[in-house]
Amino acid sequence: MRQKAVPDMHPKSIAIRDFTYLLPEDRIAKYPLPERDSSKLLIYKEGKIKEDIYRNIDQHLPPDSLLLFNDTKVVEARLLFQKPTGASIEVFCLEPHPMYRDITTAMSQQTRVTWMCLIGGASKWKSGQLLAKQIPWGDSSIVLQARYLEKIKDSFAIELSWTPTSLSFAEVLHIAGIIPLPPYIKRSAELSDATRYQTIYAHTAGSVAAPTAGLHFTPALFERLDAKNILRNYVTLHVGAGTFQPVKSDNMDGHEMHAEFIDVPAALIQQLIDYADRHITVVGTTTLRTVESLYWLGVKTILFPALPPEELVINQWDAYELEASPITVQEALTSLLRYMEKQQWERLITKTRLLITPGYTIRLPKALVTNFHQPQSTLLLLVAAFAGEQWKSIYEYALEHEFRFLSYGDGCLLFR
Known part of the structure; x- marks a missing residue:
């Protein structure tokens, strides 16, 4: 070189x-x-x-x-789950798993996708364990599941799957996720942030x-x-x-x-x-x-x-x-x-x-x-x-x- x-x-x-x-x-x-x-x-x-x-x-x-x-x-990258014990787990979707060539390809996935994430409460979530949540959606609902696959360096590989399977991952995040405000804005995201932080x-x-x-x-x-x-x-x-x-x-x-x-x-x-x-x-x-x-x-x-x-x-x-x-x-x-x-x-x-x-x-x-x-x-x-x-x-x-x-x-x- x-x-x-x-x-x-x-x-x-x-x-x-x-x-x-x-x-x-x-x-x-x-x-x-x-x-x-x-x-x-x-x-x-x-x-x-x-x-x-x-x-x-x-x-x-x-x-x-x-x-x-x-x-x-900006995508609604924060997903909140609750274990049967009541413990809260936050999944912060950072970037697609390296198996995907680019973000657009990963965002368009249907049925399931693997994402690199930060985990709030990771010590409470064992490898292979499945978390699930149900989100109201129109006259129906979305069922979103998260499976802990492995830790890679300073983040975690998480498999996310959902029904209806016809939805893209981008659509699922928009419905189920929360806008990730910067950590120095010390308040919870509000409805207006969906527009103003964009x-x-x-x-x-x-x-x-x-x-x-x-x-x-x-x-x-x-x-x-x-x-x-x-x-x-x-x-x-x-x-x-x-x-x-x-x-x-x-x-x-x-x-x-x-x-x-x-x-x-x-x-x-x-x-x-x-x-x-x-x-x-x-x-x-x-x-x-x-x-x-x-x-x-x-x-x-x-x-x-x-x-x-x-x-x-x-x-x-x-x-x-x-x-x-x-x-x-x-x-x-x-x-x-x-x-x-x-x-x-x-x-x-x-x-x-x-x-x-x-x-x-x-x-x-x-x-x-x-x-x-x-x-x-x-x-x-x-x-x-x-x-x-x-x-x-x-x-x-x-x-x-x-x-x-x-x-x-x-x-x-x-x-x-």
């Missing part, structure tokens, strides 16, 4: 303690504002900070530019967390963007529970990024080639990770043209250890399209573990729309990679000026 020499300060050596700040509990938004686009918007450009609201974001984006969103849809353009079911930067957009705001000829398009990255996983190691070398599925059509990759020298704004850290992963996937098809399709994935440190310095965005994405044509793929469906930290060179977007993230998180590292050392003054300003933080909070528009 061609590699470049590891620099003196490899991102593996980054100390997470350098990426923290004091976040008071009362600054964490427990509920969204009544109107999505009335949230405050911090704009950071050329070293200067100013304020507005999301309703006016079109005024801060250049005309004839490209605005990219993540159209993943973007208005959510399309492809598969996430256990919302791409929250997109929660602020409304149909009226889309009309204003259209009037300015700001083109919209969508990628898909299914957000996993790893997005909330704190960095527990002192250095990033000890932190494992969880793989997340991405799904991108060939036409979108061609559009990125067309806009590579123009202005691209990405909405959300997940969208940023997706488009940057596309670049590295293209690099891999150049460096390893005979790479088997199952190995066309992005690992955690690929961006820091592959030799890509002479490879442009256009070259990488063009090579990726040729690889896809050879495989007769109209869509690219694969996994990424890309970790974006200070020291990473952003290739595609010139601006990022994102919420304010937890201290000592990989999402904060990504913001620091995009905004540089100024991330500290951005967050200090937000704290001093009553911005609301995290998933249901306010956000910012950062120009690179």
Whole structure:
């Protein structure tokens, strides 16, 4: 494998303690504002900070530019069961078992499916034991069963089966499950969360967390963007529970990024080639990770043209250890399209573990729309990679000026 020499300060050596700040509990938004686009918007450009609201974001984006969103849809991933003894068991559906090629295939399964899950009360549930629950559904009901198969690393393989067997797993979750609010929103999910913890353009079911930067957009705001000829398009990255996983190691070398599925059509990759020298704004850290992963996937098809399709994935440190310095965005994405044509793929469906930290060179977007993230998180590292050392003054300003933080909070528009 061609590699470049590891620099003196490899991102593996980054100390997470350098990426923290004091976040008071009362600054964490427990509920969204009544109107999505009335949230405050911090704009950071050329070293200067100013304020507005999301309703006016079109005024801060250049005309004839490209605005990219993540159209993943949050699934009702929390399933509650009760043992005959009365003990409660929570099954949190993380991702499909590796036997399935992608989330869409697993979500469309009928009769039964095997899913990787977190288990609340796992010590009360023995391997092979069957749990069941009955859920009212119209004039009838759904019977859902869960069988503990095995523990794999830090999650559990659970076989879920149901009647009526004509229902897909996505439909079963929608009827039987509960929206999984982030752990820092310390309240139970309410009926309104089924709508508000979902973007208005959510399309492809598969996430256990919302791409929250997109929660602020409304149909009226889309009309204003259209009037300015700001083109919209969508990628898909299914957000996993790893997005909330704190960095527990002192250095990033000890932190494992969880793989997340991405799904991108060939036409979108061609559009990125067309806009590579123009202005691209990405909405959300997940969208940023997706488009940057596309670049590295293209690099891999150049460096390893005979790479088997199952190995066309992005690992955690690929961006820091592959030799890509002479490879442009256009070259990488063009090579990726040729690889896809050879495989007769109209869509690219694969996994990424890309970790974006200070020291990473952003290739595609010139601006990022994102919420304010937890201290000592990989999402904060990504913001620091995009905004540089100024991330500290951005967050200090937000704290001093009553911005609301995290998933249901306010956000910012950062120009690179």
